[in-house]
Amino acid sequence: MELNGSQILIEELKAAGIEMAFGIPGGAIMPFYDELMKSDFPHILTRHEQGAAHMADGYARVSGKVAIVVTTSGPGATNLITGLANAQMDSVPLIAITGQVATNMIGTDAFQEADMYGCSIPVTKFNWLIKDVNEIQHVTREAIRVATTGRPGPVLIDFPKDIQITKTEYTPRESAESPLPAIREYPELDTEGIDKLLEAIERAKRPVIIGGAGIIKSGASTELVKFAKAAGIPVINTLLGLGGFPGTDDLFLGMPGMHGTAYANFALCECDLLINLGARFDDRVTGKVSSFCPNATIAHVDIDDAEIDKRVHTHIPILGNVRDVLIALNERLTPRDYDEWRQTWTDWKENYPLQYDWDGSIKPQYVIDQIQEITEGNGIYVTGVGQHQMWAAQFIRFNEPKTWVTSGGLGTMGFGLPAAIGAKFARPEKDVWLIDGDGSFAMTLVELATAATYNVPVKVAILNNAYLGMVRQWQELFFEKRYSHSHYPENPDFAAIAEGYGVKGINVTDVNEVRNSLETAAEHDGPVVLNFLVNKEENVWPMVPAGAGNDEMQLAPPSREAKS
Amino acid sequence: MPRNSKDDTHTIAVLVENKFGVLAKVASLFSARGYNIDSLCVGVTQDPSVSRITLVTRGDEKVLEQIRKHLSKLIDTFKVMDMGESDSVEREMILIKISAPKAARPEIFQIIDVFRGRVVDVSTDTITVEVTGDEGKIHAILNLLQPFGIKEIARTGKVALTRGAKTLKGAKN
Ligand SMILES: Cc1ncc(C[n+]2csc(CCOP(=O)(O)OP(=O)(O)O)c2C)c(N)n1
Numbered sequence: 001m002e003l004n005g006s007q008i009l010i011e012e013l014k015a016a017g018i019e020m021a022f023g024i025p026g027g028a029i030m031p032f033y034d035e036l037m038k039s040d041f042p043h044i045l046t047r048h049e050q051g052a053a054h055m056a057d058g059y060a061r062v063s064g065k066v067a068i069v070v071t072t073s074g075p076g077a078t079n080l081i082t083g084l085a086n087a088q089m090d091s092v093p094l095i096a097i098t099g100q101v102a103t104n105m106i107g108t109d110a111f112q113e114a115d116m117y118g119c120s121i122p123v124t125k126f127n128w129l130i131k132d133v134n135e136i137q138h139v140t141r142e143a144i145r146v147a148t149t150g151r152p153g154p155v156l157i158d159f160p161k162d163i164q165i166t167k168t169e170y171t172p173r174e175s176a177e178s179p180l181p182a183i184r185e186y187p188e189l190d191t192e193g194i195d196k197l198l199e200a201i202e203r204a205k206r207p208v209i210i211g212g213a214g215i216i217k218s219g220a221s222t223e224l225v226k227f228a229k230a231a232g233i234p235v236i237n238t239l240l241g242l243g244g245f246p247g248t249d250d251l252f253l254g255m256p257g258m259h260g261t262a263y264a265n266f267a268l269c270e271c272d273l274l275i276n277l278g279a280r281f282d283d284r285v286t287g288k289v290s291s292f293c294p295n296a297t298i299a300h301v302d303i304d305d306a307e308i309d310k311r312v313h314t315h316i317p318i319l320g321n322v323r324d325v326l327i328a329l330n331e332r333l334t335p336r337d338y339d340e341w342r343q344t345w346t347d348w349k350e351n352y353p354l355q356y357d358w359d360g361s362i363k364p365q366y367v368i369d370q371i372q373e374i375t376e377g378n379g380i381y382v383t384g385v386g387q388h389q390m391w392a393a394q395f396i397r398f399n400e401p402k403t404w405v406t407s408g409g410l411g412t413m414g415f416g417l418p419a420a421i422g423a424k425f426a427r428p429e430k431d432v433w434l435i436d437g438d439g440s441f442a443m444t445l446v447e448l449a450t451a452a453t454y455n456v457p458v459k460v461a462i463l464n465n466a467y468l469g470m471v472r473q474w475q476e477l478f479f480e481k482r483y484s485h486s487h488y489p490e491n492p493d494f495a496a497i498a499e500g501y502g503v504k505g506i507n508v509t510d511v512n513e514v515r516n517s518l519e520t521a522a523e524h525d526g527p528v529v530l531n532f533l534v535n536k537e538e539n540v541w542p543m544v545p546a547g548a549g550n551d552e553m554q555l556a557p558p559s560r561e562a563k564s
Numbered sequence: 565m566p567r568n569s570k571d572d573t574h575t576i577a578v579l580v581e582n583k584f585g586v587l588a589k590v591a592s593l594f595s596a597r598g599y600n601i602d603s604l605c606v607g608v609t610q611d612p613s614v615s616r617i618t619l620v621t622r623g624d625e626k627v628l629e630q631i632r633k634h635l636s637k638l639i640d641t642f643k644v645m646d647m648g649e650s651d652s653v654e655r656e657m658i659l660i661k662i663s664a665p666k667a668a669r670p671e672i673f674q675i676i677d678v679f680r681g682r683v684v685d686v687s688t689d690t691i692t693v694e695v696t697g698d699e700g701k702i703h704a705i706l707n708l709l710q711p712f713g714i715k716e717i718a719r720t721g722k723v724a725l726t727r728g729a730k731t732l733k734g735a736k737n
């Protein structure tokens with residue numbers, strides 16, 4: 001069968017079960033768009049290419065499925081960089097297809113030419129520039145495999161315009177030739193490492209599990225619950241691991257690190273065995289490495305060899321898929337309990353809970369608490385980046401994996417709204433709540449138009465403190481309250497903006513209206529923006545100052561700590 | 565891990581697919597981490613679809629480990645080896661243009677002779693010599709020729725092979 005380049009790419013995507021696209025057309029990608037339409041490939045037209053990338057990102061995080069992101073050459077393609085970097089940092093699969101000028105024009109500074117191959121090397125897991133129509137089948141298959149297998153990540157295919165329309169003979173998937181070269185993944189089960197870990201568990205008196213994104217990505221939650229319960233070992237989840245262990249379970253200690261719970265950080269400081277399951281020892285988790293888990297034997301299970309021993313020296317390295325390793329551990333573990341240790345961390349949980357004060361203003365934590373209550377932890381929760389993100393991570397108690405969508409590694413303000421839209425497309429049956437900051441929301445709020453156009457009923461709660469709150473908090477604590485350019489005293493009326501986009505908008509100024517407004521939003525058949533004018537100078541506690549050890553955690557503002 | 569002659573200098577050989585863009589990806593791994601490449605040499609192998617990159621870099625164990633792991637992770641990479649891990653033959657070629665007035669020539673020729681260099685070009689005031697050897701030898705001849713006035717040098721960067729029957733296999737894993 002003779003097909004053109006665009007048709008071949010689409011055939012290959014369909015054959016792999018890929019059925020979602022986000023993007024914006026332009027000159028160098030028009031032939032491909034023409035074929036998208038002819039083939040009825042589902043496509044969401046966004047308002048900005050960064051939004052398209054974050055939508056595909058949110059879509060992948062909750063569904064585990066990969067979507068494509070389509071842009072034109074030059075500015076359309078470079079607008080993707082933040083979205084790609086974000087997905088790369090958090091190991092989220094997506095496939096970017098960028099138009100490129102015709103092959104005979106490449107390298108001539110042609111209109112809307114940008115070296116996307118070069119630009120995207122550092123922000124993708126892998127990338128390709130197609131130079132021959134006969135490569136498309138192979139490249140597309142390889143792109144899908146690279147994006148979705150091993151440690152997942154974003155990939156980019158740069159697709160010159162002339163090749164989009166060049167015809168060639170195409171043999172569909174069933175009769176396709178040899179399998180692809182193997183992609184370097186993880187080895188057979190490391191039984192030696194597992195033996196060592198089981199021995200360490202026998203010897204330990206104060207073991208702790210830290211579960212990262214690897215738990216979510218490998219689908220290991222059930223195995224983790226089984227393992228933790230049988231072993232009687234408490235579980236900490238990193239920011240990206242949240243949802244990997246039930247937030248309401250006795251064994252759950254919350255999030256570690258800079259804005260982690262006091263008891264998680266105490267447990268890290270006191271443990272004698274740390275079992276890291278698919279977390280990458282991010283600096284926001286470890287604090288100063290030299291005082292991280294000072295007394296512990298450290299076991300680290302990771303799918304990526306380059307993560308092992310990268311920042312923290314590991315005594316028991318286990319290279320492998322977390323789920324496979326947990327299954328093997330569960331087969332061999334003899335149930336046990338650490339009574340004394342359980343008493344210790346249970347006391348910590350009781351004596352140092354997460355808390356906030358009441359003063360009649362709308363406390364941002366209260367809004368999150370209320371969202372948690374009306375959704376009973378069964379929604380999908382998405383955030384921007386800043387204080388509101390940390391409060392959401394602290395106060396929402398997740399029941400299941402893949403219900404938490406947040407930009408961890410890159411900390412990308414503006415991620416929230418498009419990611420929430422992508423999440424809702426992936427799981428329309430779920431209530432999707434975006435907990436956003438005024439600063440973050442403003443960065444990509446144009447995608448309200450996408451939510452309105454496609455009637456995507458995401459519920460947006462802006463915790464509007466009229467500040468780049470997280471920056472303000474650091475300035476208050478570490479720059480003697482010099483609030484250099486972190487204040488937005490003239491924030492726009494976000495409810496009016498929402499209405500302008502055809503989205504229901506409500507300003508909430510009274511703490512007594514919080515619950516009502518949330519219920520109204522939940523019941524409304526369509527997207528809603530709730531603009532909560534919250535306490536402006538609330539800070540996130542506890543806090544480990546940047547560069548300090550987790551043992552230097554401050555529990556509360558110095559004044560309050562002195563009182564109690 | 566055994567080290568090369570200079571303390572934390574490592575010679576790494578990488579077999580990669582012979583296609584455009586691969587070198588950019590290898591270089592990007594280094595620049596993204598702030599690691600320097602001291603020398604770099606790329607050429608096709610007996611299998612025309614495979615290129616061999618030999619590069620010399622510096623760093624402590626930790627840095628080297630990261631370099632090795634990230635090179636291995638590249639989808640275009642077949643094999644990575646720290647040549648310091650086994651006994652290997654290492655060679656580099658250098659071209660040296662020396663100012664060589666008549667009076668100095670006998671002495672220069674003598675030095676070249678001792679180092680088994682080859683004179684590849686002569687002009688009225690210069691001699692260009694080609695020398696092949698390991699780092700020590702190249703260092704030594706440069707030192708000896710320094711007093712005569714070195715006008716220009718060009719070095720190939722190091723290439724290396726393990727001694728004996730052992731090879732770096734090109735097959736993917
Ligand atoms: C794109 C981007 N620019 C800048 C930053 C630095 N930054 C981190 S948090 C923050 C403040 C976020 O403000 P807002 O969204 O209002 O959230 P808040 O902290 O007030 O809850 C800033 C500017 C960032 N993370 N991302």
Ligand SMILES: [Mg+2]
Binds near residue numbers: 439463464467468469
């Ligand atoms: Mg704010």
